[in-house]
Amino acid sequence: MTLFKQLLKNPRGRDFIVGDLHGSRPLLEKILDKHDFSPERDRVIAVGDLIDYGEDSLGTLRLLGEPWFFSVAGNHERVIANHRDALAERQLSKAQRADLEAMGSAWLLESYDKLKDDKWDDLITEVMNLISQMPLMIQVGNGPAAVGVVHAELPLWDWDQNIARLERVKKMTYWASTKADPQLDTLLWGRSQVHEVLEGKRPERSVRGIDWVIAGHTITGQPVRDGNRLWIDCGAWDERPGRGLALVEVGDTLAVSAHYHDPSVRTHRFVRRGHHFHSVIDATG
Ligand SMILES: [Mn+2]
Numbered sequence: 283m284t285l286f287k288q289l290l291k292n293p294r295g296r297d298f299i300v301g302d303l304h305g306s307r308p309l310l311e312k313i314l315d316k317h318d319f320s321p322e323r324d325r326v327i328a329v330g331d332l333i334d335y336g337e338d339s340l341g342t343l344r345l346l347g348e349p350w351f352f353s354v355a356g357n358h359e360r361v362i363a364n365h366r367d368a369l370a371e372r373q374l375s376k377a378q379r380a381d382l383e384a385m386g387s388a389w390l391l392e393s394y395d396k397l398k399d400d401k402w403d404d405l406i407t408e409v410m411n412l413i414s415q416m417p418l419m420i421q422v423g424n425g426p427a428a429v430g431v432v433h434a435e436l437p438l439w440d441w442d443q444n445i446a447r448l449e450r451v452k453k454m455t456y457w458a459s460t461k462a463d464p465q466l467d468t469l470l471w472g473r474s475q476v477h478e479v480l481e482g483k484r485p486e487r488s489v490r491g492i493d494w495v496i497a498g499h500t501i502t503g504q505p506v507r508d509g510n511r512l513w514i515d516c517g518a519w520d521e522r523p524g525r526g527l528a529l530v531e532v533g534d535t536l537a538v539s540a541h542y543h544d545p546s547v548r549t550h551r552f553v554r555r556g557h558h559f560h561s562v563i564d565a566t567g
Pocket residue numbers: 331356357358433470498499500
């Protein structure tokens with residue numbers, strides 16, 4: 283098993299790509315209801331960071347057990363894995379605990395402190411089993427209409443070259459290791475591309491060999507597009523107005539709806555024909 287996962291085109295229903303959930307399973311369920319989501323036919327692909335900050339990290343991570351739910355890993359899942367041995371043995375150092383606290387992992391630390399050994403064993407085993415099945419890149423569909431999903435950003439400007447690099451590392455090895463891997467860390471931690479886009483520094487750039495690349499990781503007030511790259515972390519766990527969960531329906535057009543806590547909804551539709559994009563806002567409020 284490698285860190286790349288391909289999902290064949292969904293013959294029966296729709297595919298939705300959702301932004302960083304950070305424990306926001308209840309909000310996801312509410313928004314999926316609004317889109318008449320069918321667990322028998324439709325699928326959800328998440329951009330990672332299922333855990334930390336929000337109200338139900340464990341419940342959100344457990345979505346990975348649903349046949350309709352898929353996710354790439356984010357840096358928050360990676361940090362838990364970095365401390366897996368110390369967590370399992372209940373031997374966290376002060377520095378390790380501080381690292382987890384800074385990541386918003388109070389949900390896990392509370393159980394670490396409170397649970398009896400057998401219950402803690404069950405919990406940390408379940409958490410690590412779920413995290414260790416997560417890939418770092420997902421491709422939905424194949425051919426020129428395929429859509430790529432990654433947590434932060436791609437280090438190489440060719441989709442297949444990024445896959446080739448990932449495929450050198452076995453999934454089991456990656457999740458068992460606690461060493462940083464600079465070649466792969468950009469996928470989980472990188473912000474330089476989205477910052478460049480927000481600062482308007484460069485002409486638009488696209489990733490070759492894929493129709494769209496969808497990522498999260500950096501909270502923006504609304505989804506940000508540059509070339510065929512789209513960042514959709516609108517801060518679902520943060521209940522203030524102007525934050526919310528973005529959901530992308532994959533189809534001939536890319537329908538991107540940002541559901542704010544206000545609770546307004548803004549929908550953009552992106553049509554890609556050659557190098558021309560048309561963004562149509564078709565609903566506000
Ligand atoms: Mn992140």
